[in-house]
Amino acid sequence: MNKTYNKPMMMPAASAFSHKEAGSDPVKEVAEKIAAKFTEFTEKNDKRLAAVESEKGALAGKVESLGEQLLELESLKATIEALEKKSNRPGATSTTPEQAEHKDAFNKFLRKGQDQGLGALQAKALNITDDPDGGYAVPEELDRNILSLLRNTTPMRQLANVISMGGAEYKKLVSLGGANSGWVGEQAARPATNTPTLAQITPFMGEIYANPQATQTMLDDVFFNAESWLSSEVATDFAEKENLAFTSGDGTLKPKGLLAYATAATSDATRAFGTFEHINTGTVGAITGDDIVKFFTNFKAGYLMGSRWQFSRTTLAALMVLKDGDGNYLWRPGLSESAPSVLAGFGYTINDDMPSIAAGANAIAFGDHKRAYTIIDRMGTRVLRDPFTNKPFVGFYTTKRVGGMAVDTQAVKFLKIRAS
Structure with missing residues (x-):
């Protein structure tokens, strides 16, 4: 069964965020859309809760649609942030000559099946025993x-x-605990406690x-x-x-x-x-x-x-409409860069x-x-x-x-x- 985790329904091309246009901030733009959509979502849901029976069906459909759009925007925001982090990531750490030689030999093995000396090279590069019988590291x-x-x-x-x-x-x-403790006077005996x-x-x-x-x-x-x-x-x-x-x-x-x-x-x-x-x-x-x-x-x-x-994700959709005793929504969207959405003040993972x-x-x-x-x-x-x-x-x-x-x-x- 194939599953995709945290994948937005509308995925932007990586190149779209590789270079910011002058004066533009993709994360801020998406966050503003999330804020607007969340306001509309809460208004529609509040109306749904207060609506007479004849209106509930139509409003329920609008709330569900807005909830799906919020999830898409939130996932889009996370994707943009991940792309920007990747573009700003420092270069890879330097490799030793042995590791570079091993990598070159392994690439030849992948492309051509040439494995002459690969076992010995991996042993030097990874400091392990040369044992090619089980495949190559x-x-x-x-x-x-x-x-x-x-x-x-x-x-x-x-x-x-x-x-x-x-x-x-x-x-x-x-x-598992079990070590007892106790209070003693300055010169009082100190009996052994449990192990x-x-x-x-x-x-x-x-x-x-x-x-x-x-x-x-x-x-x-x-x-x-x-x-x-x-x-x-x-x-x-x-x-x-x-x-x-x-x-x-x-x-x-x-x-x-x-x-x-x-x-x-x-x-x-x-x-x-x-x-x-x-x-x-x-x-x-x-x-x-x-x-x-x-x-x-x-x-x-x-x-x-x-x-x-x-x-x-289906559980999140149900949690987004919950309120506390004072009528405040328990789910709040992240509206700024690197600010996660929260449920009752704590972050979550889908x-x-x-x-x-x-x-x-x-x-x-x-x-x-x-x-x-x-x-x-x-x-x-x-x-x-x-x-x-x-x-x-x-x-x-x-x-x-x-x-x-x-x-x-x-x-x-x-x-x-x-x-x-």
Whole structure:
């Protein structure tokens, strides 16, 4: 299933924002359109809420259309900002002669299948053992490129803590508390306190692969950037599968996703380690403004500093019309450069692998996702070149090992849609 994350329905050409016209500011122009559209949206929605039954149908359609336009404009603003950041990005870090030689040899391998000496060159460039039997490691610069593309297109990678490791295993110790303390006088005895309980957790690892195909004619074309093509093709495939795994994967030959862990409607003080808390909405099958406002009372203050919402685009459409007890809209658009839109004062990330609003669904996650979930990347992406299986195409069987695990199940909580 192909998904596009944070992709606007009306995408501008990159060249349109590569050079600002004199006196123009694309971000400011879009922000002004967002402000105007938000005003119109709130006016129509307020009228819809106050309208008699005969008028509600027509106004509901207008509100839905305006909501869709707001989402498009917001996504367009994010796209322009990303393009401007890319155009202002400083040049790549310098490479060593060994890395440059390895990159040149790897490019010959991609185009012509020439791998003479490539194993030894990658061993020198990457400081690893020469072992070409399992494919060749892509140059460090290309590997960073793939990971950068993955982060930009995978919502869970934007939210979670990401660690790269060189070995085959990763283990983490987590303190479950239990070390008592107490008050004493200056010369009073100080008895021993309890020893804190520690738990060891390990990630659920899996190997993800992609097998993009190119014709030899494409590879022979001097204007065809084989490395860039491979990066984008692999990143697209990996991003779709990885995000689904990090969100809801069952842990079998893949990472265990955030939603795959057990949840309970019990507080942090009594809930078992490894179980997230869910808070039921007050209304069956729906979310109200009160549900959002009251949600924060379940969090310890220390977790709120780095907290964000996470939900699907369809859920956002329902949240945009919610109000607090004073009649203020809980969703507010970002109206200036680099100013994000917020829900109840906190930023959010759109993840279309999150469930939509439905009875019994954990439709919204909120909290400090970096403390709650960790992604483990095994360093190195490997490529096997296959010019035989699917002639006249040349396949590039590309693999990498990746894992994921929940670390702190108090850091994120779910808003669960009441079923009954």
